[in-house]
Amino acid sequence: MQTDAAVVVDIPGRGKGLKAARKITSGESILSDLPILIAPNDDGEFCSACLRTLAGRNDTVACRDCGQATFCSSNCERLARQDPAGHSPAVCRVLARLDTHGLSAESIATLHFLVQAQALFMASAHEDTARGRWAAFAGLTGAADSKARDSSDLFRRLSTATFSAQLPHMAGGRPFTPEEVADAVAKEELNGYGIMAPSGPEGERNIRGTALYPNASLINHECLPNVARTDNFDAPDVQAPNNTAVHFKALHDLPAGEEFTQSYFPLHVSYPMRQQRCQEQYGFKCSCPRCKEESTWPEDDEADDLGEEDTMETEGEAEPAAREAEMMGDAEEGEERADAGYIQVFLLKYVCPQADCFGTLVPTQPGSSVQECNMCGCQRTEAQFLADLEAAHSQDTMAAA
Numbered sequence: 001m002q003t004d005a006a007v008v009v010d011i012p013g014r015g016k017g018l019k020a021a022r023k024i025t026s027g028e029s030i031l032s033d034l035p036i037l038i039a040p041n042d043d044g045e046f047c048s049a050c051l052r053t054l055a056g057r058n059d060t061v062a063c064r065d066c067g068q069a070t071f072c073s074s075n076c077e078r079l080a081r082q083d084p085a086g087h088s089p090a091v092c093r094v095l096a097r098l099d100t101h102g103l104s105a106e107s108i109a110t111l112h113f114l115v116q117a118q119a120l121f122m123a124s125a126h127e128d129t130a131r132g133r134w135a136a137f138a139g140l141t142g143a144a145d146s147k148a149r150d151s152s153d154l155f156r157r158l159s160t161a162t163f164s165a166q167l168p169h170m171a172g173g174r175p176f177t178p179e180e181v182a183d184a185v186a187k188e189e190l191n192g193y194g195i196m197a198p199s200g201p202e203g204e205r206n207i208r209g210t211a212l213y214p215n216a217s218l219i220n221h222e223c224l225p226n227v228a229r230t231d232n233f234d235a236p237d238v239q240a241p242n243n244t245a246v247h248f249k250a251l252h253d254l255p256a257g258e259e260f261t262q263s264y265f266p267l268h269v270s271y272p273m274r275q276q277r278c279q280e281q282y283g284f285k286c287s288c289p290r291c292k293e294e295s296t297w298p299e300d301d302e303a304d305d306l307g308e309e310d311t312m313e314t315e316g317e318a319e320p321a322a323r324e325a326e327m328m329g330d331a332e333e334g335e336e337r338a339d340a341g342y343i344q345v346f347l348l349k350y351v352c353p354q355a356d357c358f359g360t361l362v363p364t365q366p367g368s369s370v371q372e373c374n375m376c377g378c379q380r381t382e383a384q385f386l387a388d389l390e391a392a393h394s395q396d397t398m399a400a401a
């Protein structure tokens with residue numbers, strides 16, 4: 001791994017995970033990772049290779065063979081055609097022959113992902129770089145660890161198109177078996193990062209595509225995470241494929257040996273919804289310190305009700321900064337259950353305050369108290385945070401009176 005900050009470890013009950021190889025400072029970048037494979041949505045809005053926004057560009061190139069890929073530039077087209085799991089001749093031939101009749105947009109996207117994953121597998125029989133990428137793909141958690149959904153229809157459509165495409169240059173490789181299709185589908189579901197587009201005029205969020213990363217896909221979930229992801233697929237000054245990297249920064253200081261955890265959902269999501277999504281989407285029961293605490297709360301007492309009387313500690317009249325330290329300090333390292341006050345301050349500190357954004361605020365630099373939202377890009381200073389904390393405290397005091 002290209003970082004001295006993280007090491008891969010086996011964690012009982014969680015499979016593989018990443019731990020801090022040394023002491024980490026708040027705002028430090030702990031990992032930057034390029035994808036093993038990117039599966040674009042192919043709806044014509046984003047580059048099929050690097051997922052850059054196409055609107056406003058005058059150098060886009062559409063694939064004339066399959067008609068199912070558009071690139072932001074001739075450079076991306078060239079890179080995609082050279083990449084066995086990008087838009088290589090093999091992928092293009094199979095895509096052109098896929099029967100997608102009657103499938104939902106989500107299943108079509110999964111089928112396209114399977115075409116690319118299978119092409120990577122077939123190329124790994126005779127190409128060294130494909131072999132390394134396939135090894136990373138094969139190492140991701142998959143069907144054996146989850147309730148794989150029925151993928152027999154996807155297998156049938158994939159194998160029919162593959163057979164009809166006749167892939168002469170794929171000598172040595174072979175198509176996926178039904179079990180390999182089920183495993184690849186599970187790998188996408190359990191490890192895929194949905195790459196979000198900037199919000200539309202009505203606040204709607206499109207997904208550009210799904211990407212699997214060799215190391216970032218190993219970071220486990222907790223509902224009070226200590227790292228958060230940033231990316232910049234539309235960075236004008238970063239050439240493909242480097243714009244497809246994801247970066248993880250520490251939200252606060254961490255001791256050596258601490259497991260890096262991210263939240264698989266926006267931080268404000270309620271306890272029942274988080275439990276359901278961990279179980280149904282990822283196949284595990286979340287018993288993190290926040291879930292342990294919130295499992296004892298009355299049902300309608302959602303985590304995002306920050307002003308609720310019984311979730312706020314109102315003792316004493318400490319200054320805001322002292323109050324933050326006091327409350328954040330309540331959750332001792334390794335403690336099993338987070339304190340209600342700690343959860344409240346954590347959410348105030350890290351949930352983006354912009355209406356309907358729900359991004360995570362991440363320190364801009366190591367040691368900096370200025371935070372930036374990983375979704376909308378808004379910034380907040382320590383003074384603004386302390387004012388927000390004070391306002392929440394006053395609201396609670398009034399509600400309690």
Ligand SMILES: C[S@@+](CC[C@H](N)C(=O)[O-])C[C@H]1O[C@@H](n2cnc3c(N)ncnc32)[C@H](O)[C@@H]1O
Pocket residue numbers: 013014015016017139140141145190191217218219220221222282283284285286287288
């Ligand atoms: C993106 S992968 C993370 C890496 C994974 N642990 C591995 O071994 O490759 C997601 C999977 O990790 C496991 N996982 C993540 N967070 C967990 C948690 N808090 N408790 C138990 N299992 C967890 C679940 O099996 C989940 O489907």
